[in-house]
Amino acid sequence: MENKTTDRLSTAEKREFVTLLRDVSAYINPTRFTADEKDAFLKMVYHSMHEDSPAHDPKGLPIAIMTLRWALLFAEAIEPDHNILLAIGLYPLLTYGHTDIMQIRKRWGEDVAGLLTGLSSVEKFSSKNNAVHQDNFRGLMLSLADDIRVIIIMIVRNLVLMRAINHHPDDEWVRNVAFEANCLYAQLAHRLGLYKIKGELEDLSLKYTNREIFTQIAHKLNETKRSRDAYIKSFIDPVKARLEAAGLKFEIKGRTKSISSIWNKMKKQKVDLQGIYDLFAIRVIIDTPKEREKSDCWLAYSIVADMYTANPARMKDWISIPKSNGYESLHATVMGPGSKWVEVQFRTRRMDLVAEKGLAAHWRYKGVKSDNTDQWMTNIRDILETAESGPMQLMKDMKMDIYGKEVFAFTPKGDLFRLASGATVLDFAFQIHTNVGAHCTGAVVNGQHRKITYRINNGDTIEILTSSNQAPKSDWLNIVVSTKARNKIKQSLNEELQRRAELGKEILERRAKNRKVEIEESVLMKLIGKNGYKYANEFFADMADEKIDPGKFLNTYVEETSVKTDGPKISAGEYQLQRNEESDSKNDVLRIGEKTINGLSYKFAKCCSPIYGDDVFGFISADGTVKIHRCDCPNASNIRERYPYRIIKADWSGKEGDLLPASLRIIGNDDIGIVANITSIISKESGVMLRNISVDSHDGIFQGVLVVAVSDQRQLSSLLKKLKTVKGVKEIQRL
Incomplete structure (x- = not known):
């Protein structure tokens, strides 16, 4: 099949295109695709760039080749899923306007159309140097959180992109892509059990952001590879013999830890490479029926522990209680030959498959609901929708929820809950339900009454005590450790502050009406600022709490208005x-x-x-x-x-x-650049001068008071009409 796309690629790109197409085609076999579907898929890839579309994207990357790499990596690393491969193949056609969702839905079905809708939504925020901005980061995450498959597709796509940008000339763009890969996609890969992808993303991110350190560690690992391989062999050989003697069927291998993992250990332990004792790990993968998995893993551990002294402090049992992402393995650290500590991991073939390709990637596609993953995505949505902090804090919160150690506790009915290490009774209450947390007064833990500050231990049975008179308090923020609980408390406190503020504002307006005093917004805001308040809501809440006398405040207000003749200098x-x-x-x-x-x-x-x-x-x-x-x-x-x-x-x-001054009040959405757009319009208006601007934003709402100098009312009316056209402006009026 002749293709004009390949004619516009370089010779090397043509060769790779043909090779990739052959490899991808091997995964599109009759068990997954009909003959017609396979033919249609290959045509899609051939024509992934139309004659009037570019062969390369704006960053110079070959679009057709990147699409094939994306499809191939997904098939190899995750699963050659029918609908997902179709979505990947169709994506360039949708992006460049050669098809639309309606046509895709009609030809390929609702599920494929839904995946492409999710990918298009994510594209608005991702890979455009925007993830470092809070609103774009939140939008990106909420788009990802709609369908777990979209998360996995985007993780794979990000790895393909990271592999392709080594020595790319746009250094700033590369750093932004690396930042997004490390802070977002590597964390998501970890959470979904895609450890191999997670490790490569972190390694590449380190390579692009600190190439000198990456190269130094890589060279040192290469220099010591021969001695390291010899040591691994000396450790494995006797272990292999003893395991075979016990009648176990298994595979045993050693692997060096990732460069990024080694660098993190070097920083944490403040040592050089020679000071890191666990540069590699030994993995024992056992072939055994599911009913004997736990017993055979413990048998293998007991054999190794008989041969080499185990360090009980570094024992990790994720077989009895798996990680929340489904990871199951038994980790032990033993003193090997030459008095060197060696980490040994024991798992079955099934456990290893989940660890390599992720639990959700296997269960979800087979139609089985992954409750743990769904619960985690719900928690992530809660974090993003209520968070008021910037993008770095959002990422830190996510990282804590993803990487943090876990404790396990039970309800009296036997339901198991996983929480971050250090979680309190109050965290547990919010984990059950927001209303339970908001009214929590304490708990009965293992039959004994405990305060909300009690820190949970593994295996605790907890019954939450509540009261309708209880409400969240500001000091609760110092008690909880989970991001969900913290944000729910902040949300509740803000709602209570808003309620009190509305009451305080109503009190002031009623008192002003009785005294026949008209309140002007700009003067009121200035007086509130002079009283030491950054936000008007806090001022009005204090008035509701009778910390501010409305009568005395009105006296001050009247003195500041026109009837005052001996005021301060302007x-x-x-x-x-x-x-x-x-x-x-x-x-x-x-x-x-x-x-x-x-x-x-x-x-x-x-x-x-x-x-x-x-x-x-x-x-x-x-x-x-x-x-x-x-x-x-x-x-x-x-x-x-x-x-x-x-x-x-x-x-x-x-x-x-x-020119005379006119004061304007503007209210709108707190969008990025709204102030710049407003001032730009004013500066371009002939005969108009901006003399003063005072802005404030809260809960996503922008409020501003502008003082402009104009010559007449006609000129002001014209300016108001133009300002109303600014995106995000909801209301503008003259004061």
């Missing part, structure tokens, strides 16, 4: 324009009564910032200065009621004056 942040008294009368833009106000000093009131064209009136202050207010000023009614004898008519002369 700062740059409280920008206000004042008329130049030396200007000629013909330049006056305001009139009072039947004549201009030439010779009088006037100011534009900062509470409403009138501009040319507004309906205005004048207020004569005690020092004789005329303050110009908008007729719809929030304080207008109060001024007219209390000081009617000091109000004087004012209007515009019909001629535009100088």
Whole structure:
């Protein structure tokens, strides 16, 4: 079959394309694909790049070859799954617009279409240097969390990408890909039991981010390989003889630990390579029926322990209680020949298959529900949806949940729960259910009453005690260790703070209404800041708790508004324009009564910032200065009621004056770049100046107060229309 795609590849790429196609074709046998499906799949790969599509992606990687590598690695490392291989083959066609989900659903079915929808969703966030940003990282993880198969497909794809970018010219992009591989995909691979892939991802990440260290360790391992192989042989030979004498059928082999693992040990133990005693591990893989798995593993261990002294402190039994990702193995460390510590792992053939290719990758495809994995993905969603921290903390939290040591505890009914080492009764309560955790008062542990601070031990039986009067407290954050519990407590505290804040705001508004005081948002926010509060919610919550007297605060507010004449000097942040008294009368833009106000000093009131064209009136202050207010000023009614004898008519002369300040309040989604977009529009508007900007964000909502200098109302109206078009802006109004 002739293909124009290969004509646009280099000679070496053509050869690899043909080889990969042959290898992938070997996995597409009649037991998995019909003849028509196989032919259609191969055509998809051939035409994975259309004539009018590029042969290479924007980073110079060959698209067809990367697709074949992706399919082949998945088939070899995980499982040659029918629908997943179809999704991989179709993905480039979907990406470059040569098919769509509707056509795929019609030809290949709902499941394949669903996988491709998930992959397309992930692509929006992944491999574009965006995972280092919190919102993109959260979006990426939530996309992955929808279908565990998408996670596995993306892990494999990431390894293919990592293998392909060695010595790529774009160093910054390579570092970002390596960062994402190490902090995200390697952790997910570990959680799903894909240890081989996890190790290679971590090694490649170290190679691309610290090539000098990687090369040094690799060279030293290569230099000592002969002596290391000889030692492994001297250890294995007598063990092999004793195991055969016991009638066991097995395979025994030694392996050197990964470079990244060795580097982590060197850093942790603060030693050089010679100081790492467990550079390699011996693995005993036993062929035995499932009913004899545990007994034969323990038999093999007892034989080795008779030959070499075992270190009980480093004994790890994941056969009696497997890891939450399904990993089963018995690990022991013994003193081998030459007084060297050697790690020996005992497992059966079935256990080894799960350890190499992952539990979920085998069970899920066969239609068996993996409850542990589903529960973990639910926990991850809880973490991501409630977390307020940045991406590094999110990754740290995930790593803790994935890599952390586990303790096992039971409910009185015998249900087993896995928690991070150091977990407390309060962690256990939140693990059962959020409402149980929120109302937890303590527990009965092994028949004895314990406080919520009690740290759980392996095998504890725990009955949680609750009370409807109990509620989460801030000091609970110092008690729990699990990310889920911590975020649920924070969420509950924030909800309680919001409730109290709404009550406090209602109290202030009711008191202001009784006193006929109009509250202006910008002045209120400034006063809240002057009182030492970073967030308005905290201020209003304290008012609800009677820590702030609303009456006294209103007195301060009234003093700050227009009726105050002896206030502090105006700062740059409280920008206000004042008329130049030396200007000629013909330049006056305001009139009072039947004549201009030439010779009088006037100011534009900062509470409403009138501009040319507004309906205005004048207020004569005690020092004789005329303050110009908008007729719809929030304080207008109060001024007219209390000081009617000091109000004087004012209007515009019909001629535009100088630039005047106008305050705007903007509310919207706290999207990346929203402030830059707003200021960019203002800067491009002819005759408009941005004089001050004050912004705040909380719970994903952006709030800002802008002071712009404009010449008239027409110009301000035009600016408001343009600002409303900014993506993420929900509301904009003049104060």
